[in-house]
Amino acid sequence: MDSFELGRLTDHDFEEVCRDLFTELLGVPLEIFPRGRDRGIDLRHAPEGGPCTIVQCKHWYRSGRAKLLAHLTDVEVRKVAALKPDRYVLATTVELTVDAKEKLRTTFAPHIRSTEDIHGVDDIVAALRERPQLVERHFRLWLSGTAALGALLHKGPLLRSDWLRRELAKVAQTFVPHEGFERARRLLDEQHVCIVTGIPGAGKTTVARMLAAWRMGHGWEVHEISQDVDEVTELWRDGVPQLFLYDDFLGQTTLLPQFGKNEDVRLLSVMRAIRDAPDKALVMTTRHYLLEEARRKHDRLASDDVRDALTGIRLTDLDLLTRGRILYNHVHRSALRPLQKRQFAARDAWLPVVSHRNFSPRLIEETLRIDLKREPDVATAMVANLDNPRRIWERxxxxxxxxxxxxxxxxxxxxxxxxxxxxxxxxxxxxxxxxxxxxxxxxxxxxxxxxxxxxxxxxxxxxxxxxxxxxxxxxxxxxxxxxxxxxxxxxxxxxxxxxxxxxxxxxxxxxxxxxxx
Structure with missing residues (x-):
């Protein structure tokens, strides 16, 4: 039976999962509130003139039960008393014993009606197991499941590259699904072949890797193609679900060194074979301008086979909310000190980043990876790198x-x-x-x-x-x-x-x- 490592979720991930889960459990729609302005309210149902229900989400998996109980008793109980909800529900990623639940029920009476309104990590995992469709709506939650996580972290033989296995697990920690990803996933489901294009840094490789992770978590083998498309035929095994990942299949800066003699013919042949095979999939990435150049030099790449498999990752796919989540996830998972991370809670720190015309997930990642010890103000360094993307490597x-x-x-x-x-x-x-x-x-x-x-x-x-x-x-x-x-x-x-x-x-x-x- 599948379980979930909820500790891999960010605070915001956990709140979004709880919103959907408790909407089903309580049978009422729940509002979600931004961090820092909630007055002790994470989720709420407050119809005009009707009873008010508050759901509080405590993602304290690293702190442990004793610290959580002390915080709830010393801080949260006063907030709840001031809010006076008709019903108070607690959800936490901490394991709660019977005695702990009884103590909390007494402490928060009369707002907590019974211990059934106190949900520890075991209760939440059990409820999620019964709702696979809800789990799949939350990509990062699904990735934390034992089936998906086991494939990413432990099933090395399913991957030709140890490095790719590590990369899939790392990218999954910060990935934010967006319209470009969903578009690519639908195309892969329909066509079995997907070519992801985009400008440098837009996230096409990340999307390709998460498509691979998605199939891996559903029992597919993933094979990285490193030289040319002939590797697909060498790795092909009838009756075995296989996804082939061919990143930068036209090269990184120029076409000729990567695209060998007659490879356009062989590529189209492989694409057609995979399109007709229900247990095979092919994901390729390239920069948009390289594909246009390839089409001019190779007439076959202008065919319907290529056009039908084509999708693009555009900066417009990354709206301000998605950008904010990307920034939040990268900061949350970074090696920044807690005080440095809290700086990004200020509007003056995060807004110039997520609204920047050159916003790029890659530059966010590289700034946090490279500039941690070199820049006292990481947010300012991030904006400077967005102003001049060459700056991060030039220095x-x-x-x-x-x-x-x-x-x-x-x-x-x-x-x-x-x-x-x-x-x-x-x-x-x-x-x-x-x-x-x-x-x-x-x-x-x-x-x-x-x-x-x-x-x-x-x-x-x-x-x-x-x-x-x-x-x-x-x-x-x-x-x-x-x-x-x-x-x-x-x-x-x-x-x-x-x-x-x-x-x-x-x-x-x-x-x-x-x-x-």
């Missing part, structure tokens, strides 16, 4: 990293992704061409500094943590901040040269072409 790359680490990033840019052995060999040649010292100790130190922040190492393959870093390194090289001649001389693979040339052909890549000539 780190140009001012804080060693030359060895920067050159390592430049080499990864020429590859896209590369094995550790090949990376070290190329880095050594680059250092020698630059007339710099090169040894294994320096290489390992540079890699250690970058691993987990700007680079990802997965099964011996090194790649950028996210595409925005590749975008910045392209700007860095275009501005003449690297040693492009030495970098070119160190290239041992023609595809590295092709990547550099194609980067120079982009609208903002003239500086690269000039240096290569």
């Amino acid at each position: 780190i790359v140009e001012n804080e990293l060693t030359e060895e680490a920067v050159q390592l990033l430049e080499i990864v840019f020429t590859y896209g992704s590369v094995g550790l052995v090949e990376l070290e060999e190329t880095w050594t040649w680059y250092r020698r061409e630059s007339e710099r010292e090169a040894d294994g100790r320096r290489f390992r130190h540079a890699l250690q500094v970058l691993d987990g922040t700007m680079l990802v190492i997965d099964e011996g393959v090194v790649s950028f943590h996210n595409p925005s870093i590749a975008d910045y390194i392209r700007f860095h090289l275009n501005a003449g901040r690297g040693q492009l001649g030495a970098l070119l001389a160190s290239c041992g693979d023609m595809q590295q040269v092709v990547r550099l040339v194609d980067a120079g052909r982009l609208a903002d890549g003239g500086g690269i072409i000039t240096q290569l000539m």
